[in-house]
Amino acid sequence: xxxxxxxxETMPADELKKLQLKLLKNxxxxxxxxxxxxxxxxxxxxxxxxxxxxxxxxRKLPFMYKTDLRDNYPDKLxxxxxxxxxxxxxSSGTTGKPTVVGYTRNDLDNWAESLARGMTSFGMGKNxxxxxxxxxxxxxxxxxxxxxxxxxxxxxxxxxxxNTNRQIELMLDLPxxxxxxxxxxxFHIADICDQKGVDIRRDTKxxxxxxxxxxxxxxxxxxxxxxxxxxxxxxxxxxxxxxPMFLECSExxxxxxxxxxxxxxxxxxxxxxxxxGERGEMVVTMLKKEAxxxxxxxxxxxxxxxxxxxxxxxxxxxxxxxxxxxxxxxVVRGINVFxxxxxxxxxxxxxxxxxxxxxxxxxxxxxxMVIETExxxxxxxxxxxxxxxxRSELSSRxxxxxxxxxxxxxxxxxxxxxxxxxxxxVTDNRSWD
Amino acid sequence: xxxxxxxxQLSIFVNNEPGSLASIALxxxxxxxxxxxxxxxxxxxxxxxxxxxxxxxGACRVLRERNIVVKQTDVIAVSVxxxxxxxxxxxxxxxxxxxxxxxxxxxxxxxxxxxxLRVDDPExxxxxxxxxxxVCLSQKDI
Ligand SMILES: [Zn+2]
Numbered sequence: 001x002x003x004x005x006x007x008x009e010t011m012p013a014d015e016l017k018k019l020q021l022k023l024l025k026n027x028x029x030x031x032x033x034x035x036x037x038x039x040x041x042x043x044x045x046x047x048x049x050x051x052x053x054x055x056x057x058x059r060k061l062p063f064m065y066k067t068d069l070r071d072n073y074p075d076k077l078x079x080x081x082x083x084x085x086x087x088x089x090x091s092s093g094t095t096g097k098p099t100v101v102g103y104t105r106n107d108l109d110n111w112a113e114s115l116a117r118g119m120t121s122f123g124m125g126k127n128x129x130x131x132x133x134x135x136x137x138x139x140x141x142x143x144x145x146x147x148x149x150x151x152x153x154x155x156x157x158x159x160x161x162x163n164t165n166r167q168i169e170l171m172l173d174l175p176x177x178x179x180x181x182x183x184x185x186x187f188h189i190a191d192i193c194d195q196k197g198v199d200i201r202r203d204t205k206x207x208x209x210x211x212x213x214x215x216x217x218x219x220x221x222x223x224x225x226x227x228x229x230x231x232x233x234x235x236x237x238x239x240x241x242x243x244p245m246f247l248e249c250s251e252x253x254x255x256x257x258x259x260x261x262x263x264x265x266x267x268x269x270x271x272x273x274x275x276x277g278e279r280g281e282m283v284v285t286m287l288k289k290e291a292x293x294x295x296x297x298x299x300x301x302x303x304x305x306x307x308x309x310x311x312x313x314x315x316x317x318x319x320x321x322x323x324x325x326x327x328x329x330x331v332v333r334g335i336n337v338f339x340x341x342x343x344x345x346x347x348x349x350x351x352x353x354x355x356x357x358x359x360x361x362x363x364x365x366x367x368x369m370v371i372e373t374e375x376x377x378x379x380x381x382x383x384x385x386x387x388x389x390x391r392s393e394l395s396s397r398x399x400x401x402x403x404x405x406x407x408x409x410x411x412x413x414x415x416x417x418x419x420x421x422x423x424x425x426v427t428d429n430r431s432w433d
Numbered sequence: 434x435x436x437x438x439x440x441x442q443l444s445i446f447v448n449n450e451p452g453s454l455a456s457i458a459l460x461x462x463x464x465x466x467x468x469x470x471x472x473x474x475x476x477x478x479x480x481x482x483x484x485x486x487x488x489x490x491g492a493c494r495v496l497r498e499r500n501i502v503v504k505q506t507d508v509i510a511v512s513v514x515x516x517x518x519x520x521x522x523x524x525x526x527x528x529x530x531x532x533x534x535x536x537x538x539x540x541x542x543x544x545x546x547x548x549x550l551r552v553d554d555p556e557x558x559x560x561x562x563x564x565x566x567x568v569c570l571s572q573k574d575i
Pocket of ligand 1: 121249251256310311312313314
């Protein structure tokens with residue numbers, strides 16, 4: 001077994017926890033002195049940095065929420081001025097306002113370090129060529145995976161998203177061994193290979209993949225692995241944390257969460273810590289972030305954490321596949337979508353009533369989203385040209401806000417069911433079995 | 434003065450679900466509403482049955498009582514000769530008068546064939562038809 005950072009990765013659990021406590025204390029002092037936002041939150045909760053004496057004392061610290069990111073747009077959470085930052089990423093937020101995340105040089109290094117350890121843990125190294133079909137740009141997936149690939153000495157092929165024919169041509173012509181992308185996109189590549197008569201086992205050198213950014217299942221992984229001969233490793237992260245952060249090792253038994261970078265609590269419905277291996281809400285504290293702090297952040301994902309030593313020899317806790325959300329966030333084609341964003345756009349359109357319904361399907365694991373909205377009585381017309389104008393106006397505004405295309409269905413006034421609850425706005429028919 | 438050339442068309446709206454047209458047709462039958470002419474158009478979420486009835490006011494009232502979404506739309510009916518080129522002639526008249534045709538459909542009644550037109554300015558369209566020496570039908574002619 002090869003390690004990227006053997007000393008840290010195999011450090012006994014009790015020592016790791018000591019290290020976590022030391023890092024946590026430092027980070028809380030740092031945040032208390034540099035983040036006006038979090039200092040106020042601690043003062044309001046009557047907690048001082050010196051109150052953190054044990055890892056359990058973490059629970060004295062107040063939470064951070066998604067709404068805090070929105071309320072502090074664009075950069076009020078930053079702990080350092082722009083001259084100390086080397087990069088900024090922007091991702092979409094809950095109600096129109098995006099989240100802006102800043103990085104110092106050290107932040108970028110720690111991010112790449114995290115993924116470099118993960119890549120090494122399933123056997124990637126300098127002999128590999130990584131075809132990275134994550135989007136490059138404001139989205140963290142492309143550049144994040146790219147930097148880590150280079151860090152471990154692999155050869156990175158920055159194909160970015162789209163143009164599947166080109167992606168396959170490069171898989172055939174170059175010694176690509178590893179793919180990175182969303183699980184549905186890798187599935188799509190496999191479909192197109194079948195159509196073209198390309199046998200991935202016979203015609204390419206691709207044997208490994210990194211897949212993340214959207215929900216999928218163990219059975220979908222098995223199908224895809226059996227079909228292509230590619231070992232596919234789960235990836236987890238979020239732009240608030242830096243980007244994609246954690247990967248599964250060759251054992252494929254959960255994602256190694258590097259305890260010296262990130263402390264994940266799993267809480268039950270009463271906010272009490274779950275036992276090791278029990279499912280609950282994830283709360284994330286980043287231990288070394290310099291520009292954009294994340295302390296007890298309610299990231300909204302549900303999973304479980306297991307501190308048993310992995311068969312690969314790594315001692316850091318392992319995070320299970322995500323099993324749900326605490327909020328109404330939907331992940332569609334790897335993009336976070338909140339029904340509230342859609343509701344806001346519908347509210348802008350004078351020809352629509354306030355009612356809507358979202359239906360999600362995934363034929364061949366490719367997500368599609370249908371949005372039904374009601375015309376109001378006043379704008380109901382039998383003129384198809386006007387109707388198609390309405391539809392394209394809504395569709396292009398949604399594309400602007402959500403960054404994905406939705407099928408729009410205009411329905412008659414009074415047709416959609418009038419619901420009380422929020423979650424009833426969505427029918428999710430997707431299955432990853 | 435050209436008001437008599439405006440014909441009230443029923444625009445009956447139905448969501449795109451299997452059997453919804455049949456259910457509308459049943460209501461029309463039960464209410465004794467006789468359609469002289471109709472056409473069907475579809476958008477992505479619903480369809481429209483555009484229909485000419487004897488008594489549009491009454492038909493509207495009855496359909497609304499049955500919770501059917503219906504609107505009245507102004508159209509004109511132009512009498513045409515029973516030979517090739519009828520539609521072409523009308524389209525030319527509208528084009529010259531800079532009037533947009535949203536949709537059109539044909540019908541043959543006791544006064545011979547005619548074409549129903551939905552245009553952006555029905556009054557101007559009727560005037561243009563008359564200037565060109567053609568005849569617009571009134572509601573009672575149908
Ligand atoms: Zn492992």
